[in-house]
Every structure is written in structure tokens, then in C-alpha cells.
Amino acid sequence: MKGQAPTYTVDAPTLFLGLMDGGSNARILLDLAAANKIELHAQSSDWNGLLWLISTALKETGGAYSGEEYASLRNCLPVTFH
Numbered sequence: 002m003k004g005q006a007p008t009y010t011v012d013a014p015t016l017f018l019g020l021m022d023g024g025s026n027a028r029i030l031l032d033l034a035a036a037n038k039i040e041l042h043a044q045s046s047d048w049n050g051l052l053w054l055i056s057t058a059l060k061e062t063g064g065a066y067s068g069e070e071y072a073s074l075r076n077c078l079p080v081t082f083h
Contacts, residue, residue, distance in 0.1 A: 008040040011080065013050030016043065021058070034079035041080040048075065048082050 011019075011030065019027035034041040052071060059065055066074075075082070 006038060006040050008042055011041050011043050011047070013043075013047040013054060016047065016051050016078070016080065017054040017058075020055075031079060043080050043082050045082050 009030065011027075015027045015030070018025050019031040022028060030039070030041060033039045055066065055071075
């Protein structure tokens with residue numbers, strides 16, 4: 002449709018890369034979605050995968066997120082989870 006932002010499907014590794022690497026193409030996708038230039042969609046299983054990737058990375062550095070912080074992250078991501 003004319004005027005509707007193009008939609009793309011992303012997976013957990015792409016989201017993780019976009020969050021962690023500011024110079025990646027995955028980050029560009031997140032930035033474009035945040036600016037409402039495109040729409041990003043993912044499966045709910047990708048959210049679970051993203052949680053696993055983040056928690057594993059934090060474990061290696063000795064950090065941790067609370068459930069509230071993960072909920073805030075999900076609300077702030079410009080991704081629609083199905």
C-alpha cells in the first residue's frame with residue numbers, strides 16, 4: 002500500500018546484533034524502525050531467544066537484568082512480536 006512502511010521479519014540474533022553493535026546493518030534496521038521508516042516483526046520465540054542471548058552475554062560479564070528491565074526493553078524495541 003502506498004504510504005505504508007515496508008515490513009521486515011527479524012530474528013533473535015539480528016536483534017541482539019542490532020542492540021550490541023552500533024555500526025551493524027542490524028542496528029540500521031532498528032534505527033529505521035524507531036524512526037517509523039520501516040516495520041520490524043518477529044516471532045515470540047525470537048523474544049525468548051533474545052532474552053537468552055542477552056542473559057548469556059551478561060553472565061559472562063557478571064551482570065544481570067531484572068524482569069522489569071527486560072519488560073522495559075521489550076516495550077522500547079521498535080519490533081512487533083507475534
